[in-house]
Amino acid sequence: MSTPRRTLVAAAAAFALALTGMPALAADIPPPDTVVNSPNVTHVLNIPKPAPIAATINTDIAFQDGYAYVGNYGGFSIYDIRNPKKATVVSSTVCPGSQMDVSVYGNLLFGAVDSSRNNDSCSSTSQSATIKESWEGVRIFDISDKANPKYIKSVETNCGSHTLTLVPGKGRDRHKNVYVYVSSYLPAANFPDCMPPHDKISIIKVPLDNPTAAAVATTPVVFPDGGNETQPGLLVPTSGCHDITVYAEKDIAAGACMGDGVLFDISDRLNPKVTARVTDPNFAFWHSATFSNDARKVVFTDELGGGGAATCNEATGPNRGADAIYEIVNGQLVFKSYFKIPRHQADSENCVAHNGSLIPVKGRDIMVQAWYMGGLSIWDFTDAANPKEIGYFERGPRAAGGGGGIWSAYYYNGYIYGADFHEGLDILKINDPLTDSAKYVRTDRLNVQTQESYRGGWH
Template sequence: MSKRSPQGSRWRTRALAAVGALALGITMVTATAATADTLDPDPREGLAAGLHDAGQAASNIALLSAQQKTSPFTTNSDLAFTGDYAIAGNYYGFQIYDVSDPAAPSLSGTFVCPGGQGDVSVFGDLLFMSVESGPGRLDCGTVSVPATDPQTFRGVRVFDISDITNPVQVAAVQTCRGSHTHTVVEDPDDTENVYVYVSGTAGVRTTTTALQGCVNPTNANTEASHLDANGNPIDTARFQVEVIKVPLADPASAAVVNEARLFVAESGSPAGLWPGGSHGEGLQSTSATDACHDITAYPEIGLAAGACEGNGILIDISDPVNPVRLDAVTDPRFAYWHSATFNNDGTKVVFTDEWGGGSGARCRAEDPKNWGANAIFDIVDGKLQFASYYKMPAIQTAQENCVAHNGSLIPVPGRDIMVQAWYQGGLSIFDFTDSANPVEIAYFDRGPMSATSLVTGGYWSTYWYNGNVFGNEIGRGFDSLALQPSVHLSANEIAAAGEYRLDAFNAQAQPKYAHAPSFAVVRSYVDQAERDGSLSGKALTQVRKHIDEAAVLVADGSAAAAVNAQLTNAARKSGLLPESDVVAALNALAASQG
């Protein structure tokens, strides 16, 4: 186990841009530039409290719609997307929203099936749902039964959603610690099956008629405690990640096919990583690594990143049934490694720290900027190398639970940009293209749920899907939002990101995005070259003139030769090298014209 995080924080001072226009008649707050050397308040600070009438502040993103939860649904959790639908997980089941018009999502269906957490994922016509607590039952009943009852269920449910408004449960795979979260993993070489990695963080269940073979010989977390007198590993239902195999032709036969030991020591002990405890005076006390909270798979590069309570780990998933740990890191400022996101190139990982468990106020003035934050790691030769921290920069009150939580990439060509939920810290969008210097470029926030006490709420998840940001608000409901052009992100970059479309999306099953050649992509790279100073003055003017003329020719149905002549002139007059993003995009667009 290695420790590569430096003792010093690299905290980027914030730069807040002008606020984008908000929909729904919301009072707008004007954001002014603020740095560590000014006294200008952040517009997110001091917002009025309320359930559905709280004050709001935004920069470079607009709220389009806010859908309130319907009865009997309680705590909203994670999101998954398929086609024109967003599936909003909830501790009491899930709700299905039609998002074909992002400005006016509509509730298309609900499914009551309680069992805690309720994280959801999709694959084709299948929906997977995590269950870890009461009243989880095989029949989706709403009344808890004793642990010895054969109806008791903890694990992963599998639904057929070929008729999405009428889900049908086809399988329920029991696991020893239930499922706090799960990850759908594709095998590029296996089209007949899909795999589900189960992250169970609850206590080990006792052997019952519902599930046999769960063992927990000791609650100790040390390497030695899980070796017998002869130095052999002791079996345990802790320190493992279950791998479920789901045959696509017969999902009812889904079953656990491996109990992967991703934390194993050289001795063979399953308890080989962080045993839990303090990192020293003035540093965090970090949870023991006996499970992963979240695993993000990136099948196209054969890797996964596990946020595993006391460690961040890098995993080889080239054989999905038998994942193998490649590297593990810990951090003296992380309390609980919670989730992970790769950049598109697979050269970086953003790990989150859920300091306070999600219910604590951890964005107050006195809270360190590198606690309850993201840690950004570069991947170098299969190893994780610490680069920087990023934390939502606005000071929040003691009445707002706030800490790093779930997010996803926004597919802007040539940049690493992530939208992320911070519970009652709202959402923050930041650029980590320079992994050592992440910077916030947009945000949306509401005031606290209550002015007098901490009532758990805020965004559980905020994800980008097919042109918009969608968020599941724990206590309020389901939101849709739209990026607004700014000095940080041009209209062309937003348009290019929106051109990348998916049939389905789970944030924990990352796809590799590639943009088809387009004028929006070309113009995005030109905007970026202007922003970084590599293209300016007369050259910039001429490049844009030729691109605009080429676009007019395409619209008029002109011959490809005429279009390509304009694009070739744009590349030549840029003065940039052939391998530059601008010239490469121009050449790709020209080639696409025939």
């Protein structure tokens, strides 16, 4: 449980003050390593990183059948969360290679590797991408035995795999194949397997009855004109996509593509078509996307500073390093507003909009989102022009110094799970009239970048 040094009254007052949008005072920044939260959020449990991967940072999370799969630069861990209050570590698989963005599908776990390795094995070491024989891409594991996952296949992809997104097949194909949209970027003329112009994604076809036959099926070009390369303030010019979120049952996807935000028609899984594209002078790096449940809105995040800078301070302001909320009108993206956490962070804290998911509340658009050292924020964008935070959880600056914070924060079957760089897995619960109905919604599998609709129940 959290033990904030502020009294509950003071915490409530600080939260109310934050909602007014007034600047934070130095007194509002928690002491080093101190956990604080809004009155409607309970810190249920923290599980430190397992010893085999304790030296490397946690990243993304996937869920299936009461288990959480937490990626880590050193591999991944499986947690039994069937009783979240007594969650335990089942196993840790050591297999280094950042970022280890993870997704699960049946007995398969897919991990994204975006660091050039001397081979595709789990004992590989770093090796320059200038060497033709270097490897990076997607690793596939058999997780049927959760205590002993088995590495069964690797698929090399151009420029590696910074993130990956699972896309189920359509119709009869749904039971035969799953597709993996691989996002990668940053080509260089001296990288034999990652030469410019890149401007594309890779699509891996995985036969479900023979996953070791997985292979790249096609590499569609997203930006035949090169994309957004000249806008002032870009972290780097567009040269591919950072992350893609698909809403497969609606045959659409949203791409956060460095300097561009994109909508796709994915009715043909192997031939996604760009249907809308937008840029934003306040965005430095389009990082990720989340659709509303009715797919009439999409939230894009901006990873200003690449995640390593203090961008939640007063100097940066409310419109940079933020979320941008768009309505989808006649197939086009129409900007409505920005959202950024209203609590200023210390100048020593790396803080920026990062990975989050919807909380399944019928009739409202509410999501939980990670903000690195800004912690996690629960916010309502039902009114797209006037989003509001309704809850939060965070830690003060690290006493040990350096960066950190929560990489991904997702809602799954009544609880919120946060993967913290250093602190491990946080499990939280929100008790609020706006979100209470979500506790009745259950799902077997949750890969956040593979959105599914909720209709009182879930798939």
